[in-house]
Amino acid sequence: MPVFIGIDLGGTELRAAALDERAAILRHAQMPTAAEGGPAAVLDQMAQLVAEVSSGLTPAAIGIGSPGPLDIAAGTVLHAPMLRGWRDVPLARLVAERCGLPARLENDANAAALAEWRLGAGRGLMHMVYVTVSTGIGGGIITDGRLLHGHRSLAGEIGHMMVTDQAVPCACGGRGCWEALASGRALARRAQEAGMRAEGPVTARLVAERAGLGDTMALRLMAEEARYLGLGFTNLLHLYAPQMIVMGGGLSACLPMMEGEITRTVTAHVMPAYRGIPIRVAALGPRAGVIGAALLASQP
Amino acid sequence: MPVFIGIDLGGTELRAAALDERAAILRHAQMPTAAEGGPAAVLDQMAQLVAEVSSGLTPAAIGIGSPGPLDIAAGTVLHAPMLRGWRDVPLARLVAERCGLPARLENDANAAALAEWRLGAGRGLMHMVYVTVSTGIGGGIITDGRLLHGHRSLAGEIGHMMVTDQAVPCACGGRGCWEALASGRALARRAQEAGMRAEGPVTARLVAERAGLGDTMALRLMAEEARYLGLGFTNLLHLYAPQMIVMGGGLSACLPMMEGEITRTVTAHVMPAYRGIPIRVAALGPRAGVIGAALLASQP
Numbered sequence: 304m305p306v307f308i309g310i311d312l313g314g315t316e317l318r319a320a321a322l323d324e325r326a327a328i329l330r331h332a333q334m335p336t337a338a339e340g341g342p343a344a345v346l347d348q349m350a351q352l353v354a355e356v357s358s359g360l361t362p363a364a365i366g367i368g369s370p371g372p373l374d375i376a377a378g379t380v381l382h383a384p385m386l387r388g389w390r391d392v393p394l395a396r397l398v399a400e401r402c403g404l405p406a407r408l409e410n411d412a413n414a415a416a417l418a419e420w421r422l423g424a425g426r427g428l429m430h431m432v433y434v435t436v437s438t439g440i441g442g443g444i445i446t447d448g449r450l451l452h453g454h455r456s457l458a459g460e461i462g463h464m465m466v467t468d469q470a471v472p473c474a475c476g477g478r479g480c481w482e483a484l485a486s487g488r489a490l491a492r493r494a495q496e497a498g499m500r501a502e503g504p505v506t507a508r509l510v511a512e513r514a515g516l517g518d519t520m521a522l523r524l525m526a527e528e529a530r531y532l533g534l535g536f537t538n539l540l541h542l543y544a545p546q547m548i549v550m551g552g553g554l555s556a557c558l559p560m561m562e563g564e565i566t567r568t569v570t571a572h573v574m575p576a577y578r579g580i581p582i583r584v585a586a587l588g589p590r591a592g593v594i595g596a597a598l599l600a601s602q603p
Numbered sequence: 604m605p606v607f608i609g610i611d612l613g614g615t616e617l618r619a620a621a622l623d624e625r626a627a628i629l630r631h632a633q634m635p636t637a638a639e640g641g642p643a644a645v646l647d648q649m650a651q652l653v654a655e656v657s658s659g660l661t662p663a664a665i666g667i668g669s670p671g672p673l674d675i676a677a678g679t680v681l682h683a684p685m686l687r688g689w690r691d692v693p694l695a696r697l698v699a700e701r702c703g704l705p706a707r708l709e710n711d712a713n714a715a716a717l718a719e720w721r722l723g724a725g726r727g728l729m730h731m732v733y734v735t736v737s738t739g740i741g742g743g744i745i746t747d748g749r750l751l752h753g754h755r756s757l758a759g760e761i762g763h764m765m766v767t768d769q770a771v772p773c774a775c776g777g778r779g780c781w782e783a784l785a786s787g788r789a790l791a792r793r794a795q796e797a798g799m800r801a802e803g804p805v806t807a808r809l810v811a812e813r814a815g816l817g818d819t820m821a822l823r824l825m826a827e828e829a830r831y832l833g834l835g836f837t838n839l840l841h842l843y844a845p846q847m848i849v850m851g852g853g854l855s856a857c858l859p860m861m862e863g864e865i866t867r868t869v870t871a872h873v874m875p876a877y878r879g880i881p882i883r884v885a886a887l888g889p890r891a892g893v894i895g896a897a898l899l900a901s902q903p
Contacts, residue, residue: 372876381876429752447752453844454730456708457876460841465834467768477872534765541760572777573765576672576681576757
């Protein structure tokens, strides 16, 4: 029975998994990404993890999910801002040579979207938008029963749609991006600006925890976060017409708390024909990316 | 040889055309839409135009392009704001019964996008975004070699992505939509607010004409229009990753005048991987919609 290997290259965690042809996870392994060691160090880690998850199995192919921008056709990571020294790395070729298996590269959010569609919250739908909200905002689009790629597989860069003329700077170098307004980093920044104090750093997680305990400032900040998310979701409905929005990433744990305000915001702004589309928490958690990468490897 | 009929239902012009299977236009006819007469009057007009363009031919099917929102699967126009009394009109069925031919309904901007892709400015591409900028802003998306539909064919409602928190009201009832900022109606409104005077009404066309003659205020307004278009185009690049943006509608005639400022705006805001994508004037002019509708009729 064919086995497919997925690798999920994250800025902090590196994961690998072996899936059988029915997409059951046979093995999973992970380690902190050697982000400071450059591509060579990470390639060593990948080879080690692939050996670990495929020991005793005979894998057919490897799929790699990576943060972008990528040149998908060439299998090259053009630039990975959170990994030191990653510029024009022909990752698919390097992994293929190192592991002796065919390897293909895909945007990490696309991989996670694929997994949530095939095996997670969006099973059985024709149209679904996957949004991951953590430090940044990424996404993957399933539409008309297919993963939307676009030219060079660059479609669905939803975190960088401009939604405001507020001059909020974004990690991409631009201003007014949805990510700059609604990501976990943006929430943490607003909490700091609002004067929230803590012994350690003021993070999005801290704001969410305090909101859960009824802290007034934190509740106000989470409501604001929900409104910003709702504005972006409204755009996604008009742009991609999904049957469901699936939210992953760290902030998706707060969806129950934010759901009311998000729904109010969407309903207030979206055209009637687009109302009533459910927003659901992703089902596969942090393994969505590695599962999706293996699914990609299994595609013809 | 099979012949296919297209109908393009516009707020001011109603068109029909007969195309052969190689998509050559055999006949074309048009008349002002009886927008005040309700669906019955327009249906009479459609039957008349279809008879006119198909006389002596044996058409196989009819495609109808209509402004939305539509229920594509049911073939129903849910609401057409610029046509009096159009609510829940089962247009595909009514046309099919009246003309004795199978008929299918499609969003008018999707139809025009299909035409520009198959026969116009975007021939041969895999990924293309068609943007029509006139009174409002609409669009149709070709991606991965297919027309993007989404749930109920509602994808690509690009005029109503929010791009600003300026409280500019939009025809959709919302605020801050790209259409509210960058449509011909928005340009005309800004010209009026800036104190532009004319014997007749101050329209987008008037502003463009005066800019062509070197009028300082008009040039400033056109530059501002170009910037707003450029902001929306930037989002379209990030969201759909086209190889080309094709601009149709009345304002596309001004693209040569605005091109420099649009390109500067896009380049300033778009991520490097998305740079250098050409923006081209649509090639088929006002007949794109009716040609696309006939192409739809010819699809299995």
